[in-house]
Amino acid sequence: MTQPIELILLRQWSTYQAIPVWIIDINGDLLFYNEAAEATLGLRYEEAGAIHASEMADIFQTTALDGSAIPSENLPIVIALRDRHPAHGELRIKAGDGVARHLHITAFPVEGLSDRHLGAVAMFWEEPIP
Numbered sequence: 128m129t130q131p132i133e134l135i136l137l138r139q140w141s142t143y144q145a146i147p148v149w150i151i152d153i154n155g156d157l158l159f160y161n162e163a164a165e166a167t168l169g170l171r172y173e174e175a176g177a178i179h180a181s182e183m184a185d186i187f188q189t190t191a192l193d194g195s196a197i198p199s200e201n202l203p204i205v206i207a208l209r210d211r212h213p214a215h216g217e218l219r220i221k222a223g224d225g226v227a228r229h230l231h232i233t234a235f236p237v238e239g240l241s242d243r244h245l246g247a248v249a250m251f252w253e254e255p256i257p
Contacts, residue, residue: 133239134158134246144250150237152246155180155208167253169224180205188221192229207234208247217254229254 130138134152138159141148147164151157157178165171168187178186181199191197197218199205206214213235221227234249 130158131239131243131245133237137237137248141248147251149204149249149251150246151180151204151208151248153208153244155205158246164251167222167228167230167251168220169222169226174223180208187223190219192217192219194219203232203234204247204249207236207249211236211238211244 130152134150137150141150141159141161144161145163147161147167149157149160149164157175157180160168160172160175168175180202183189183199183202183204185199189197189202200209201216202218203214203216206212213233215231215233217229217231219227219229230251230253232249232251234247236247237245239245
């Protein structure tokens with residue numbers, strides 16, 4: 128499937144970043160996450176397969192810091208995609224390698240030329256769990 132040039136360039140840009148980057152398209156489908164994200168998520172991009180934004184909370188066993196459930200619609204990347212504005216949050220995931228991680232996530236919408244809404248990007252970093 129051919130992607131808009133803006134998403135192709137964003138994917139290329141993300142490969143040069145030391146911070147984990149996750150990119151989804153307008154439908155909420157995973158397009159790519161970079162090598163730094165693989166280390167944090169405990170799962171290589173090639174092994175992840177098709178993931179929709181609504182499935183992320185289940186696949187990575189996402190919870191609030193207090194252990195309570197977080198509905199997928201409250202994840203920062205879903206908010207950025209749906210509401211077309213930046214969003215930030217903290218949460219815990221149980222990564223693909225079985226390790227629990229405390230993450231800070233900042234997400235923003237991706238807009239193309241002529242105000243085309245193309246998807247969203249999340250950048251995240253890990254904070255050690257005490």
